[in-house]
Amino acid sequence: MKLTKMMLTTTALTVAAGAAFAEGHGSMADSMTVVSWGGAYQNSQVKAYVEPYVEMNEGLEVVTDESSAEAVTKLRAMSEAGNITWDVVDVVAADAMRLCDEGLALEIDPDTMLADAPDGTKASEDFGDLIVSECFIPQIVYSTTFGYRTDLLDTAPTSVCDIFDTETFPGKRALEKRPIGNMEWALICDGVAIEDVYDTLETEEGVQRAFAKLDTIKDDVVWWSAGAETPQLLADGEVTIGSTYNGRLFSAIAEQGQPIGMLWDWQMFDLDGWIIPAGLPADREARALDFVKFATDTQRLADQAKYISYGPARASSAPLVGQHAELGIEMAPHMPTDPNNAQNTFLFNYDWWASYRDDLDAQYQAWLLQ
Amino acid sequence: MADTTTDGPMLAADGTPLKQSLARALRRQKIRALMLTAPLLIFVLVSFIMPIGSMLMRSIQNTAGTEYVPDILPNVVAELEEWDPTTGELPSEAAFKAMIIDFQVAFENKQHTQLGRRFNYETPGMSSLFRKSGRKVSRMDVAEITDAKAALLDVDEDWGNLQYWATIKANSGYYTSSYYMAAFDAERTIEGVQMKDPDQRIYQKLMLRTLWLSGLITFCTLAIGYPVAWLLADLPLRTSNLLMILVLLPFWTSLLVRTSAWKILLQEQGVINDIWIALGFSDRLSLINNQLGVVIAMTHILLPFMILPLYSVMKTIPPSYLRAAKSLGATNTTAFLRVYFPQTTPGIGAGALLVFILAVGYFITPELVGGADGTFISNRIYFQFSTLGNWGLAAALGTIMLAVVLLLYYVYDKLVGIDNVKLG
Structure with missing residues (x-):
């Protein structure tokens, strides 16, 4: 117990040092920890969101972490220890709801904090029903389904x-x-x-x-x-x-x-998206919000689909889904949301399973x- | 003059009584010794005793999030004190009112879902009741409510569920036995504590399975390791050193690599099954994702822990003893059973104890090759801890496991005698 606390304190000191450095450079932190699921999925996020974002913000250091599977328990422990080291966390919708209910995630107003669609549609309308919790910033629709040996x-x-x-x-x-x-x-x-x-x-x-x-x-x-x-x-x-x-x-x-x-x-079907932990220092929170606004705009969500076959959560992104970045094949037919694939589907009932x-x-x- | 010197206390060179001076010197020595061991003591205290202590506490503390349940629901607890769920009647109007008051504070502090989660460990459905009621109850104006019961039932009819209230009453203290009850496959009903249906008793089953498989693995390592250790101890040093490397090489290889290697060897389309089919057999064998796979992989992984203590004990037995026994007319079997084997029991004791205790707590190998019927209690503890977040139950299961191992150690000490255990 003590040991982890000590370790957390050292991390906090490093982060605090980074934050102090940031204050000289404006109101946003100069480093950011992005937590996701690892593997091909996190790679697609790095390529579609993180790399272009770092290019726009010189000097920003992005740390990646692959702990999303334990996001809820870890965030609880961090909040108990009074020391949150994560800035942006990728979670499934059910986890986002739990974190939001427990006050561990920041509440988001989609229309002021997220980008509008290029045609001016408000974010709340563009994401529609997929905003299943006040803290949840939808990113992709994925599905659990079957593969067979041909x-x-x-x-x-x-x-x-x-x-x-x-x-x-x-x-x-x-x-x-x-x-x-x-x-x-x-x-x-x-x-x-x-x-x-x-x-x-x-x-x-x-x-x-x-x-x-x-x-x-x-x-x-x-x-x-x-x-x-x-x-x-x-x-x-x-x-x-x-x-x-x-x-x-x-x-x-x-x-x-x-x-x-x-x-x-x-x-x-299930949803995956971002949450921002509640109670971050102002500069880190500003950085996280800025990143999330960029990473969930119409073009970025469509870009991610170049690397992995998960459907973008915005209605306005769907027409922009193009070809695979390396293989050059059309991605649309591989999306779980493609009309040919989505003849019989059901949405995993978060609320029911929570109980x-x-x-x-x-x-x-x-x-x-x- | 001579009388006073013999009657008075003996004096040291500086004039203080010798006894006092000696005591001081000894004390100084003890403090120095303590200072030298202080780093170890502090390390053990911080990294071992404190975490285990806090785990023991977790299994009985009745908390939701970071706070104790009676601190979150003080009014409800007070109002439910007089209520008896066995009457089959819902609690009083005052209890419902107290619930609204406490709930509003809990909602303000974002504790209502944690509370629901806490009760949901015992009674499914309470988590969603607390979560769904959150906003609606928080908007109520307590001063204006005349019928609190009707108001809550209006929010959700589940507030009229007798079992829910009974669960709240049963868990209104600072400490709770409910995690241990769950760990022993019992459940609380309105009539009292009852065992679950036999086919729902998973922890007893897992506990017994863990002990049985660990015992089997210990036996297998002994059966395989004993001859190897004897051979190593008997051969000339040059050859035995070479063989020793073969024993130690897998010991130095990553656990995950060894487990994955077994996966490739044992799976249905794997190397061993391919050879089996090539030999002319028609059915493929199920060697992995079951108990057999766990026994095979863990026997291999834990083998060095058996061979090394056996080897170091056998090394100290002079070969002349066996020769003496035989020259006195003993057959090979008698010489082994009556002369050699009894001298190796300290090594067997040490090896068996090491392998068994390591096996009982093993986690990653059963997880990877155990399938449905080869998982251990540790896999369940991990699942409770990291996926379901039920730290209380995980702690209770861990504590029970600790107690079982200590008990076995005690029995072992009585039977074999821990003084007879030698690591070399």
């Missing part, structure tokens, strides 16, 4: 329920080692209407029904906990079908040329142990 399966799966058909589609499946997504798919394939899924899951019978459906393939499942595992399992031929984030599958297909096909049926996650997760783990 060479190992005789027929290509077309429905998410083909996951449960081990006769027509032999081989193991990769599924995430948590209930989110799996429970919904199990119920959909057991004949529950999409609008009743969460009501059904709220009942004990509904949960048992989902488990019963998953039981039919339990012995054929390899469970993953990191998004990078599925592309690897697919590439090794360990599994023939597996779920993961669509961007990971895109890079396996388009960048590495793996014989993998996309199964978009009932893909689960039932602890409980369902315990039941899910108990089910895994049986």
Whole structure:
């Protein structure tokens, strides 16, 4: 405990020194820590946002951190220690809502703090429904969906329920080692209407029904906990079908040329975006706000799609999505939001999972142990 | 004159009594010794005893965020004191009013969601109730409310849920037993504390599995390590040094590299299965993502911890003993069982204890190769800590694990005797 506090203090001193230096140069800090998920995703952010931003602001030092998966617990600990070392944090919408409710994230007024679309549309309208929390600055729409080996399966799966058909589609499946997504798919394939899924899951019978459906393939499942595992399992031929984030599958297909096909049926949408921790010193907060305003303008969001197949969160960015920066292929058909891919989709219900996650997760783990 | 010198205390050269002078010298020596060990003592205190102490405390403190629950809900706690949930009736009007008052303060301090999260660990649904009620309750004017119960039920009908109020009442002290209850797979209902359904008891299962697999791994390392250590101790120094490097080389390789290597070897499309198929067998073996994979990978990883103490003990046993036994007519088996083996038990004791305790707390290997049925309790502790943020439960599970290991150590001491354990 003491030790971490001491370490935090030293970091604070360094940051404070940086801040003092900044005051001589105007009101914005000269260094900024950007936290994200690492991998191809963070690379796309560095190329599309950070590099052009640093070019515009000479002398700015940007530190990158890959702790987004633990953003909530770490920010809580930082706030308890009274010492926040992060400036801009990339989180999923559910985490943004939690952080906002707990007062750990800064509230944002999109119309004054974020850029308008080039045609003058207000930011709040441009982002629309995707602003799910007062602290959340939407960035991308991504989905959790399935990829399959085109060479190992005789027929290509077309429905998410083909996951449960081990006769027509032999081989193991990769599924995430948590209930989110799996429970919904199990119920959909057991004949529950999409609008009743969460009501059904709220009942004990509904949960048992989902488990019963998953039981039919339990012995054929390899469970993953990191998004990078599925592309690897697919590439090794360990599994023939597996779920993961669509961007990971895109890079396996388009960048590495793996014989993998996309199964978009009932893909689960989720949002990802920025938050700024509450209680930053004024100069650092000003820097973070300035960066975020730049990084979420129409052109920048469209630029990110050159590097990874996640859909930009602004309506005005969609027409600007062009070709992949290195491969030169059209990106639009690879977007989860493309009309051809988005025939059957559902939005991950943050609110519902916020309440039932602890409980369902315990039941899910108990089910895994049986 | 001569009488006074013999009766009075013996004096040192400077005239102080000898006893006093000696005591002072000894004290100085002790202080010097203490000063020399001070860096270690402080290090142990700061990096070991304090974190463990704070972990023990976390498992019983009833906090939401940084504050204790009764400090956030002082009025509610006072009003619920008289209330008995077993009557099946909701708390009094005064309790509802107290809830509005406390809730508004908590909302102001952004504590209402933390509070909801705290109660949600026990009763699902409370987190969303607290979160959703936040704004609406904060806008109420307490002075004007005549029927607080109706007002809260108007905000959300879940405020009429008896179980929710029972949970609040059960957790209104500064300290709570609820994390330990959860860790022992019990739950609190309105009727009292009950065990969960047998197929919902995950922590007992994980705890037993962790102990059983760790024991199995310890046995495997012993079975494989014993002959190797004997060979190493028996061979001439030049050859044995070379072999020793082979034992130590994996020891110096990164844990992750070794675990990933096992993944490549054991997976269904992996090296071993390919050879298996090439030999003419038709079914591929499931060697990984299950308990078997964990046992194989961890036996390999922990092997040096068994071989090294065994080797250092065997090195001290003179080979002449075995020769003497045989020249006196013992068969090979008798000589080994009655002469050699008893002398190696201190090494076995040390190795087994080291491997077992390391295995019980292992985390990364079960996570990577364990699949669904090969995970350990440590994986669950990590998940509670970093993903769900339930530090209280993580601390309770950690404390139980610590107690179990100490208990085993005690039993071990009684059976084998810790004095008989030798690292060399």
